[in-house]
Structures are given as C-alpha cells and as structure tokens.
Amino acid sequence: MIRPDLLLHPTPKGLYCPPGDFYIDPVRGAVDRAIVTHGHADHARSGHGAVLATPDTIGIMAARYGEEFTASRQPLEFGEKHAVDINGVKVWFAPAGHILGSAQVVVEWKGLRIVNTGDYKRRPDPTCKGFEVVNGAHVFISEATFGLPVFKHPDDRGEIAKLLESVRLFPAKTHLVGVYSLGKAQRVIALLREAGYRDTLYIHGALKKLCEHYESVGVKLGPLEPATLEKGQRGQSEQFRGKIILGPPSAFRDKWGQRFPDPVLAFASGWMSVRQRAKQGGVELPLILSDHADWDELTMTIQEVDPEELWITYGREDALVRWAELEGRKAKPLRLVGYEDEGD
Numbered sequence: 001m002i003r004p005d006l007l008l009h010p011t012p013k014g015l016y017c018p019p020g021d022f023y024i025d026p027v028r029g030a031v032d033r034a035i036v037t038h039g040h041a042d043h044a045r046s047g048h049g050a051v052l053a054t055p056d057t058i059g060i061m062a063a064r065y066g067e068e069f070t071a072s073r074q075p076l077e078f079g080e081k082h083a084v085d086i087n088g089v090k091v092w093f094a095p096a097g098h099i100l101g102s103a104q105v106v107v108e109w110k111g112l113r114i115v116n117t118g119d120y121k122r123r124p125d126p127t128c129k130g131f132e133v134v135n136g137a138h139v140f141i142s143e144a145t146f147g148l149p150v151f152k153h154p155d156d157r158g159e160i161a162k163l164l165e166s167v168r169l170f171p172a173k174t175h176l177v178g179v180y181s182l183g184k185a186q187r188v189i190a191l192l193r194e195a196g197y198r199d200t201l202y203i204h205g206a207l208k209k210l211c212e213h214y215e216s217v218g219v220k221l222g223p224l225e226p227a228t229l230e231k232g233q234r235g236q237s238e239q240f241r242g243k244i245i246l247g248p249p250s251a252f253r254d255k256w257g258q259r260f261p262d263p264v265l266a267f268a269s270g271w272m273s274v275r276q277r278a279k280q281g282g283v284e285l286p287l288i289l290s291d292h293a294d295w296d297e298l299t300m301t302i303q304e305v306d307p308e309e310l311w312i313t314y315g316r317e318d319a320l321v322r323w324a325e326l327e328g329r330k331a332k333p334l335r336l337v338g339y340e341d342e343g344d
C-alpha cells in the first residue's frame, strides 16, 4: 500500500492532493482546483479556478458570493456511483449531516481510500441529509471542534422547548435568538416548526438570502418576515412583543437589538454549554445547539468507520488523538490552520 500522505497532506493552503492536483477546502489564496466540503466561510472561499462541490454547496456559494464565485463550477451529487476522475484520482461525496449540502470527501488512488469528513454531526437535522458512514477507509480524517469529553450536546428538542417555554412565560417580551446565518438559522427555524410553532418568525436582513435559498431547494421554513424597524416611527417596535426574532449574534450585541421592547437575549450554539461564554456575551437564554459532533458522536463515528489510521483536524485534536491511541488506534493531529467555523 502506498503511503497515505502521498495522496493527501496538509499545506499552508489546506489539504493538498498531489496526484490529483487539487485542494480540499483551501483556506489561503485562490487555487486552480478546489473541492469544497460545505458553504461555511472558512471552508468555502471565492475566486478559485474550479470548484467541485455538491449542488447545494454550489448554490450556497453562489447565494453568498455571487454567481461569479468561480470560473468553473462542477456540481457533484452524493454517492459513489457519481464518482469523478481527477487526474487518475477517484473522488466522490457522502453526506456529512452538518448543514445543507455538506459532504464528506472520499479520495481513492492505487487501492487507498481516504475519507475526509469536513465538519459533521450525527443527530438528525430537518434541513440536511444525515451523515453516512463510508466503509473501507484506510485513513479517516475527522474534525474535532468539540473534541473533549466534557462536550455532550443535549437533545435539540429540549433546547427548542426551553425557548418556547420562555416565550410562553413572558408574552410581553421580545425573544432575540442569535444564530449563524448559514445552517444554524435554518435549523433553528425548522426545529421550531417541528415543535409546532406556527407564528411568523422575524429575521434580520443578513439571514434573508440564505433562508430564501433553503426554501428554493425545498426546505420548508414557514412564515418569515423581515425584522425591520423604520427610523422615526415611534411605537412600531411594539408589534414585536411576544415574537421571536432571529439574527446574527453580532447584530444583537449592537444597537439594532436594543430597539426591540423588553428583549430576552438567546444564542443557539454548541459553545453555550460553556457557561462562561454565555455570561460574557450577556446571553440570558443559552441554547446548546451544535452542528458539530460532540465527544460521544466523534468517538462512536471513529469506531463505526474503523479506519486503519486516523487523522484529526479542525479543533481540539490532542484529546481525540490520545483517546484513539488508548484504543490501540494509529492516530495523528493534522494541525491545519485557518479554520474557525462560523457555524458552531
């Protein structure tokens, strides 16, 4: 068997495949050929010569960066049967369950199979396809954003129930929910709908384009209205009492959020399990909702995939490497730099 790092290895620009001459999620500068796992800004950048990604990721990149985000867009559906050949390297996608369109990249060459998860989670998400285990991986590259045993994400329905309970208890207050604009926003909306919330949800302008994109590909979000307040119209903010407003966390930290009557500040993020983070951000209602695997999901996934070798990246690499070694697995950290997920 050839050495796996001949097929993929870290470079300052991201993971590079020499025989295929492509990068996976290149982080620095434009490259001739990029394979993009998903649309979050640290993984998907504009300006590359060619982008191979799922149709949904291509759509998201076009919605965020404009139609000219690459010279050549190459949409590829999930599944080995849709595999493409890039300079003799076989490449195909499997669902990663992180956000709409998110993919694991499977790279095969001379009998060697490497599976790169990108970002992933294992619990069901009404806005995207669930993670699928790819068998027969020689090398499994796993993310580790929440790669510490203390991270155990609670049931997302329980977190949504906390928000709805607060809305019920405080009908005169406005609930402001901080959500990242891609992925988290649409998941929170879809979870609210699943929990039976049918009222109009109000969204900050930064969420509009992506919510429309999700709707256009069949993800149902229910009635959404812009959360706009015209300047100078006194009393207009009264209409938002008892309502839920979603927006990027930064918007609620500035003056925009303070114009709403009796605001209750919530924030939906995996980091809300760290009490200090919630406190520092002035978050009164932390909602622990993550689009990444927690510790149990990470270790379960590694056991299910059962690769010959494990490479850990994007986050807390060391604890997971140590865990794997104690399990008798060959493991190493990749130390890729430049990835700070915008959708935790």
Ligand SMILES: [Zn+2]
Pocket: 038, 040, 098, 119, 341, 342, 343
């Ligand atoms: Zn991501």
